[in-house]
Amino acid sequence: MLYNHQDLNxxxxxxxxxxxxxxxxxxxxxxxDPKMHASDMEMMQMITVHLxxxxxxxxxxxxxxxxxxxxxxxxxxxxxxxxNYGFKKIxxxxxxxxxxxxxxxxxxNHIPLEDMSADMKMSLIDxxxxxxxxxxxxxxxxxx
Amino acid sequence: xxxxVTRRQFLNYSLMGVGSFMxxxxxxxMGRFAVDPLFQGEAEGAMITTSIKVDEITEEPTKxxxxxxxxxxWYKSEVTDFAWVYKDGDKLIALSxxxxxxxxxxxxxxxxxxxxxxxxxCHNGLYEKNGKNVPGTPPRGPLDQYEVGKSDGxxxxxxxxxxxxxx
Ligand code: FES
Numbered sequence: 001m002l003y004n005h006q007d008l009n010x011x012x013x014x015x016x017x018x019x020x021x022x023x024x025x026x027x028x029x030x031x032x033d034p035k036m037h038a039s040d041m042e043m044m045q046m047i048t049v050h051l052x053x054x055x056x057x058x059x060x061x062x063x064x065x066x067x068x069x070x071x072x073x074x075x076x077x078x079x080x081x082x083x084n085y086g087f088k089k090i091x092x093x094x095x096x097x098x099x100x101x102x103x104x105x106x107x108x109n110h111i112p113l114e115d116m117s118a119d120m121k122m123s124l125i126d127x128x129x130x131x132x133x134x135x136x137x138x139x140x141x142x143x144x
Numbered sequence: 145x146x147x148x149v150t151r152r153q154f155l156n157y158s159l160m161g162v163g164s165f166m167x168x169x170x171x172x173x174m175g176r177f178a179v180d181p182l183f184q185g186e187a188e189g190a191m192i193t194t195s196i197k198v199d200e201i202t203e204e205p206t207k208x209x210x211x212x213x214x215x216x217x218w219y220k221s222e223v224t225d226f227a228w229v230y231k232d233g234d235k236l237i238a239l240s241x242x243x244x245x246x247x248x249x250x251x252x253x254x255x256x257x258x259x260x261x262x263x264x265x266c267h268n269g270l271y272e273k274n275g276k277n278v279p280g281t282p283p284r285g286p287l288d289q290y291e292v293g294k295s296d297g298x299x300x301x302x303x304x305x306x307x308x309x310x311x
Pocket of ligand 1: 017057244245246247267268269282
């Protein structure tokens with residue numbers, strides 16, 4: 001499910017089934033290596049599209065949270081809100097996973113997409129997606 | 145017509161992704177407004193040729209990807225979906241992988257305990273090979289079906305329709 005009005009309508013009736021929130025968390029700094037962050041974001045966007053397709057009925061993908069200077073206060077507050085809304089599991093998907101209590105972090109790999117052919121990109125992203133899916137299933141299976 | 149929904153949903157997904165989510169509010173309404181008539185013309189009966197040969201299909205459901213270009217206003221993208229295709233005698237059957245519970249993607253034989261069924265990993269939904277949902281699991285109806293055909297020995301995929309194999 002996504003943060004749009006149709007999905008939010010379904011979400012409030014089906015929160016029992018859509019029990020997992022995923023927060024894509026990214027850096028948008030201009031001063032240190034913005035190109036790497038841009039590449040990370042591009043990759044994260046592709047991954048979230050795939051994840052949503054695979055696990056639409058159980059994942060709620062929140063709007064991306066973008067920070068600068070490594071500030072994590074917004075993700076902390078957001079996780080809290082999501083928990084109060086009724087999500088049982090909260091996953092932070094990021095190239096820079098912050099330590100936030102009660103959340104599961106999924107660390108993505110830095111892959112420099114800039115000089116890659118489309119095919120190459122697709123296959124790398126595909127691997128990353130599979131890996132992420134495995135980690136999400138692991139979160140589901142361990143009943144914390 | 146139902147493909148229209150998929151395309152539009154896909155657009156939503158892409159737009160709601162990282163970075164572009166702020167623009168979504170602006171682009172989306174304009175895109176919808178501008179594009180609706182286009183979709184209607186195109187949605188009728190177009191079969192998409194895939195890169196899978198009819199000979200490769202067996203009685204075991206196989207993943208068949210198909211891509212189409214989606215034009216929404218000035219926003220153009222290639223969308224890839226897939227269908228589970230198998231042979232029933234010499235009849236081709238293509239089923240949608242979208243779970244009828246809450247929309248996750250189902251896999252053939254995804255659960256070791258159910259090697260001859262489709263499995264949905266989200267809430268352990270199960271379907272028989274013809275798409276019939278297994279009672280007692282969350283799905284509320286059978287998997288949808290795609291029009292399927294052949295062209296020069298390759299599988300073609302057409303419109304999505306309700307399941308006609310299950311009664
Ligand atoms: S979405 Fe498939 S069983 Fe719930």
